[in-house]
Amino acid sequence: MAVRKPATPQPPAPPRGPESYGSAERQAAAYRGLIVKILFTSFVLVILLLYIMPLGYSFITSFKSKSQVSDVNAPVLPSARVTFDWEGESYEVYEVPIEGETRELALTVRRRDHAFFVDPQNPGAGEIRWEGRWRSLDPVYELAFQWGNYPTAFEFIDFLQLLRNTLFYAIVTTFAATSSAAIVAYGFARFRFPLKGLLFMVLISTIILPSQATLVPQYAVFFQFGWVGTWLPLIIPTFFSNAYNVFLLRQYFLTIPTELEEAARIDGAGPIRTFVQIILPQAVPALIAVSLFHFFFAWNDFFGPLIYLAGNDNLQPLSVGLFRFNGLYATEPQLIQAASVMTMIIPLLIFFFAQRFFMQGVVVTGVDK
Amino acid sequence: MEMLDAVQGARKTKARGWRRLTRAERREARWGYAFIGLWIVGFLTFYFLPMAASLVFSFFDFELTRPDEATFIGLDNWRKLLFEDPRVWQALRVTFTFALISLPIGMISALFLAVLLNSEHLIGKSLFRTLFYAPTMVPIIAGVLIWSGVLNPTTGWINQIIEAVTGLDAAGPNGIRWLNDPRIIYLSYVMIGFWAIGNAILYNLASLQGVPSELYEAAKIDGASWLRRLWSITLPMISPIIFYNLILSIFGLMQYFEVPYVLNTGTGEPDGTTYFYIVHFYRQTFQNLDMGYGSAIAWLLYIIAITITATLFATANRWVYYAGGNR
Amino acid sequence: MRRFAILLLALAFAGAAAAQTQIRWYVGLGAGSDVGVIPVQEEFVANFNASQDDIELILEIVDNDQAYDVLATQIAAGNPPDIVGPVGIRGRNAFPGIFADLTPYIEATDYDLSDFDPALVDVYNVEGEGQIGIPFAVFPSYITYNKTLFDEAGLPYPPHAYGEPYTTWEGETVDWDLAAMRDVGMLLTVDANGFDAAMPEFDNNNVVQWGFGEQWTDLRGRLAKFGAGTFVDENGDAIIPAHWAQGVQWLHDAMWVDGWIPNAPYSGSDFLAAGDLLASGNVGMVHTHLWYQGCCMAGFEDEWDLAAMPTGLTGVPVAKLHGDTFGITSASPNKEAAFEVLVAMFEPENMVTLSEIYGGMPARESLAGSYIASFGENNFPDRDVDWSVVTASLGYADSPSHEGPLPAFRDAEQLYIAFDQRLNNEADLDVGSELALLQAELQLLFDSVR
Numbered sequence A: 001m002a003v004r005k006p007a008t009p010q011p012p013a014p015p016r017g018p019e020s021y022g023s024a025e026r027q028a029a030a031y032r033g034l035i036v037k038i039l040f041t042s043f044v045l046v047i048l049l050l051y052i053m054p055l056g057y058s059f060i061t062s063f064k065s066k067s068q069v070s071d072v073n074a075p076v077l078p079s080a081r082v083t084f085d086w087e088g089e090s091y092e093v094y095e096v097p098i099e100g101e102t103r104e105l106a107l108t109v110r111r112r113d114h115a116f117f118v119d120p121q122n123p124g125a126g127e128i129r130w131e132g133r134w135r136s137l138d139p140v141y142e143l144a145f146q147w148g149n150y151p152t153a154f155e156f157i158d159f160l161q162l163l164r165n166t167l168f169y170a171i172v173t174t175f176a177a178t179s180s181a182a183i184v185a186y187g188f189a190r191f192r193f194p195l196k197g198l199l200f201m202v203l204i205s206t207i208i209l210p211s212q213a214t215l216v217p218q219y220a221v222f223f224q225f226g227w228v229g230t231w232l233p234l235i236i237p238t239f240f241s242n243a244y245n246v247f248l249l250r251q252y253f254l255t256i257p258t259e260l261e262e263a264a265r266i267d268g269a270g271p272i273r274t275f276v277q278i279i280l281p282q283a284v285p286a287l288i289a290v291s292l293f294h295f296f297f298a299w300n301d302f303f304g305p306l307i308y309l310a311g312n313d314n315l316q317p318l319s320v321g322l323f324r325f326n327g328l329y330a331t332e333p334q335l336i337q338a339a340s341v342m343t344m345i346i347p348l349l350i351f352f353f354a355q356r357f358f359m360q361g362v363v364v365t366g367v368d369k
Numbered sequence B: 001m002e003m004l005d006a007v008q009g010a011r012k013t014k015a016r017g018w019r020r021l022t023r024a025e026r027r028e029a030r031w032g033y034a035f036i037g038l039w040i041v042g043f044l045t046f047y048f049l050p051m052a053a054s055l056v057f058s059f060f061d062f063e064l065t066r067p068d069e070a071t072f073i074g075l076d077n078w079r080k081l082l083f084e085d086p087r088v089w090q091a092l093r094v095t096f097t098f099a100l101i102s103l104p105i106g107m108i109s110a111l112f113l114a115v116l117l118n119s120e121h122l123i124g125k126s127l128f129r130t131l132f133y134a135p136t137m138v139p140i141i142a143g144v145l146i147w148s149g150v151l152n153p154t155t156g157w158i159n160q161i162i163e164a165v166t167g168l169d170a171a172g173p174n175g176i177r178w179l180n181d182p183r184i185i186y187l188s189y190v191m192i193g194f195w196a197i198g199n200a201i202l203y204n205l206a207s208l209q210g211v212p213s214e215l216y217e218a219a220k221i222d223g224a225s226w227l228r229r230l231w232s233i234t235l236p237m238i239s240p241i242i243f244y245n246l247i248l249s250i251f252g253l254m255q256y257f258e259v260p261y262v263l264n265t266g267t268g269e270p271d272g273t274t275y276f277y278i279v280h281f282y283r284q285t286f287q288n289l290d291m292g293y294g295s296a297i298a299w300l301l302y303i304i305a306i307t308i309t310a311t312l313f314a315t316a317n318r319w320v321y322y323a324g325g326n327r
Numbered sequence C: 001m002r003r004f005a006i007l008l009l010a011l012a013f014a015g016a017a018a019a020q021t022q023i024r025w026y027v028g029l030g031a032g033s034d035v036g037v038i039p040v041q042e043e044f045v046a047n048f049n050a051s052q053d054d055i056e057l058i059l060e061i062v063d064n065d066q067a068y069d070v071l072a073t074q075i076a077a078g079n080p081p082d083i084v085g086p087v088g089i090r091g092r093n094a095f096p097g098i099f100a101d102l103t104p105y106i107e108a109t110d111y112d113l114s115d116f117d118p119a120l121v122d123v124y125n126v127e128g129e130g131q132i133g134i135p136f137a138v139f140p141s142y143i144t145y146n147k148t149l150f151d152e153a154g155l156p157y158p159p160h161a162y163g164e165p166y167t168t169w170e171g172e173t174v175d176w177d178l179a180a181m182r183d184v185g186m187l188l189t190v191d192a193n194g195f196d197a198a199m200p201e202f203d204n205n206n207v208v209q210w211g212f213g214e215q216w217t218d219l220r221g222r223l224a225k226f227g228a229g230t231f232v233d234e235n236g237d238a239i240i241p242a243h244w245a246q247g248v249q250w251l252h253d254a255m256w257v258d259g260w261i262p263n264a265p266y267s268g269s270d271f272l273a274a275g276d277l278l279a280s281g282n283v284g285m286v287h288t289h290l291w292y293q294g295c296c297m298a299g300f301e302d303e304w305d306l307a308a309m310p311t312g313l314t315g316v317p318v319a320k321l322h323g324d325t326f327g328i329t330s331a332s333p334n335k336e337a338a339f340e341v342l343v344a345m346f347e348p349e350n351m352v353t354l355s356e357i358y359g360g361m362p363a364r365e366s367l368a369g370s371y372i373a374s375f376g377e378n379n380f381p382d383r384d385v386d387w388s389v390v391t392a393s394l395g396y397a398d399s400p401s402h403e404g405p406l407p408a409f410r411d412a413e414q415l416y417i418a419f420d421q422r423l424n425n426e427a428d429l430d431v432g433s434e435l436a437l438l439q440a441e442l443q444l445l446f447d448s449v450r
Helices: A023-051 A053-061 A149-156 A159-190 A196-205 A211-225 A232-240 A243-254 A259-266 A271-282 A284-300 A303-308 A318-325 A333-364 B002-012 B023-057 B076-084 B086-118 B125-137 B140-150 B157-166 B185-194 B198-209 B213-221 B226-254 B258-263 B277-287 B291-319 C002-019 C038-051 C064-076 C089-094 C103-108 C118-123 C147-153 C178-188 C219-226 C242-258 C270-275 C290-296 C335-346 C348-358 C365-379 C388-396 C409-425 C431-448
Strands: A079-081 A083-086 A089-098 A101-110 A114-118 A128-131 A141-143 C021-027 C055-061 C083-087 C137-139 C141-146 C207-214 C283-289 C304-307 C322-328
Touching: A023 A053, A023 B086, A023 B125, A053 A333, A053 B125, A053 B140, A053 B157, A083 A101, A089 A114, A089 A128, A149 A159, A149 A318, A149 A333, A159 A196, A159 A232, A159 A243, A159 A271, A159 A284, A159 A318, A159 A333, A159 B023, A196 A243, A196 B023, A196 B291, A211 A232, A211 A303, A211 B023, A211 B277, A211 B291, A211 C064, A232 A303, A232 B023, A243 A284, A243 B198, A243 B226, A259 A271, A271 A284, A271 B023, A284 A318, A284 A333, A284 B125, A284 B198, A303 A318, A303 C064, A318 A333, A318 B140, A333 B125, A333 B140, B023 B291, B076 B291, B086 B125, B086 B185, B086 B198, B086 B226, B086 B277, B086 B291, B125 B198, B140 B157, B140 B258, B185 B258, B198 B226, B213 B226, B226 B291, B258 B277, B277 B291, B277 C064, B277 C409, C021 C064, C021 C335, C038 C055, C038 C335, C038 C348, C055 C335, C083 C335, C089 C322, C089 C409, C103 C335, C137 C348, C141 C147, C141 C290, C141 C388, C147 C178, C147 C283, C147 C304, C178 C207, C178 C242, C178 C283, C219 C242, C219 C409, C242 C409, C242 C431, C283 C290, C290 C348, C290 C365, C304 C388, C322 C335, C335 C348, C348 C365, C365 C388, C409 C431
Parallel strands: C021 C055, C021 C083, C207 C283
Antiparallel strands: A079 A141, A083 A089, A089 A101, A101 A114, A114 A128, C083 C322, C137 C322, C141 C283, C141 C304
């Protein structure tokens, strides 16, 4: 591939076809373009729905009450049984085929082969005996979203405190990890030095050894430093970059053409200025990607905070705090899902808005797509 | 000018010992060390000692809860590992079988989705990308509950959807047993694995956006079809990221642990198909409390993985294209 | 003079600071990590710290799922906690050797053990390790039955007293044994159309209510009701006791042939609350321990009561027992101070408070009588429950314990857990040959660690 000139945007070559025709044909072409877009988008939409279907399960469960979750007949959407209050007690309403028609009656007494009902519209008539098996009847439901699950979950685990801890951890480590990784990756990508290949393999090898194998000695090291019980074991190492980010950025830096750097060198710029003024601006999409990746990893990082913050409830992040719902005996699946949805909102919003920078980064580097 | 020539000359030659470098090359080398020095310090402080320690442990009879009574036993752990423990080879087989199935599916689907999400024909790109990335952000505890809920044979959504759409008797105790049928267990794990490709999609996307559009324009003028553009322009230009995804996926699959441990309780059921290598490691180290043997298990994995990685890096030049030149 | 005063002051401060020993109390191997329980433990810690100046007690709570791993890491890395508890027999067996022998501290403080049942104290005297704990709380087990479901079926309730016969719905008087329980269970099991398991139209693929279930236990726990036993004999060889082999077949038939005990696809589903059988309201009789009443029945709406365990295959009823204690780690540098904390925990008043939140009965014989009545009062004031079943069940504890030691404990557990999974998931399991396979695997395992 020939050396390309750096980015003065060239006007696209004149497209063949539609422009040379009249306006009617141009309209038709635009119309066709729209159809293509709609079809394509629908196709992707179907894939998306299949992909996040389990999240739909999570979302819907978060609006159910615990008893709804274990209700055999419950419809998919959060619903509650319609009940009728009579003489101080609540009775569930069923659809009963009686005397040739189907009526909605409240079940008062259940027996195996017969049952007693009361008519909500006519409670004064007393109990009606019905022959048959009540289980074969359809219960009557009404939509009932348990909005209360969210505030309950919020207070149960002191969500705000956990959120603060999580934000602190995620923001600090993201900044530290991305900047240190960029520095180290630049070294590996643009310089030649003895043992470089070996050192790079050593870097990669730090992620090959399963972290559980080094857990005990690493814990012992931090214990000797006196850092156990604090955030330090989790934060300080990120200032020295980790292999995932360095590897990724190194790959990315290698894709950046060297013309601008060579030009800068001719002008007398040193490596640091080259790094800051030439490389970094061109690498913005990758830097954003690394930052986002690390942010979301830190947001849900679980085992590290668990080990080093064990017992320090007020320092723990959300991922560890959520386990308080998972008591030895008492599991509240609907609260766990509600808390999980709340946990995901901030990262999702960040991701949604950070995409602009993807596009912006594209403009800055002078290439467009 | 002299430096530029030296630098360009160095590009073509392999690294040589310090004595044989020119002054300019030495300056470059010093700068290189300076930039990576940050990592070297961190490595020596936080990683080197624990890694070396875990290797040393493998030569000891180290009971996890009695660290003071560890005794040196030489190569006994290694002998047991290589010759006397059939579960090691079973676990390796299981891990590699699953990797062979899961790796291509994962990488191709990540690339496929990234191309879709980058397309000019897509309306509402931001929203789609966010939603495709959302599963990556689900906290672990919720994820476990979600998948065991969705895959449950009786009330799980997947079986209920299948039954509603196709009329097959999929739900109920005689229905499809996603987590207990050895014939489809890997399919279930691959399904769960789809949820983890969000990061790979992200990297592919970033990389796709870095491909200069002039290349596509020039190709369009030359009459290249969509497929041809994909094959000759897109894939080579993003091959460094594909390489990255490949390496990382291999590591992830070799260390596959949480899913089988939580959803199949680490027993290896059904029929030993979920007895992954790190499940074996975990059981030896944290359940049998035999840290010495566990370390040997981990280091065997390390050796295998290093070999694979080194091979991949060595052959990378054949198919990975670095626009900035691989130095 | 001033210098002397300052020196004295400095010494006093240094002395005070140095004298405070820190004792870490690790909670999570057993009960104690549930949200409702934490404040009571924290209150105990606060009261203890306020009552004296020498010891600072620090509470460390880890969720049960991770508690074992975190504890192992802490001990291995040289940062062991001082006190671990409440920990049951299983928790203790999962970490052989981490607990210190308390005998020197018991003798040094002349601690009075007369208030404890000597047999129970002996359970905590492990060969080779010494007296590693003093019994703190016991959790007898029995049947909790759902009266609403019995009423709906028109069935008489099961007997409360051990030895009492059962009167069937047809008026017959029979012994309350496994066969009687099965008959009742079949009638309580109903499919979606309302047919019970005794009827020919019963559809085993569409069951919505079951007769009997085991709550949160493992294979040995399920087999205990057939008769006490374990998988290892005195010589260290693997055995499958005859009554357990029969029990496995019995369970298999119950789950897959008759369908009155839920199998795995059912018990993992939403309408059995993913394993919380009693709370789902869809099981008629459940084998539960006292801690279940303590933790999880507060919001239960149906009417319920307690019943005796049926006579098993060895001619006697067996009501498996859980027992918790607090241990001092052998690696702890402050064992004397830790023992002081234990003494405070074992004070009758504290014992009652803590036992109640853990859902157990305090092991002090002097407290047992009054305790269970006040437990009922405090937790279920509006219900009329026959708490005598709890105390009676204490007399039918399983020995050897279903949580008793096994060579290579965790690995052995994994082997029979895998077997249990097959039992619960496969309809056409060949029970005989699978049991033989299990025994062979266990034998291999036991031989490898001899």
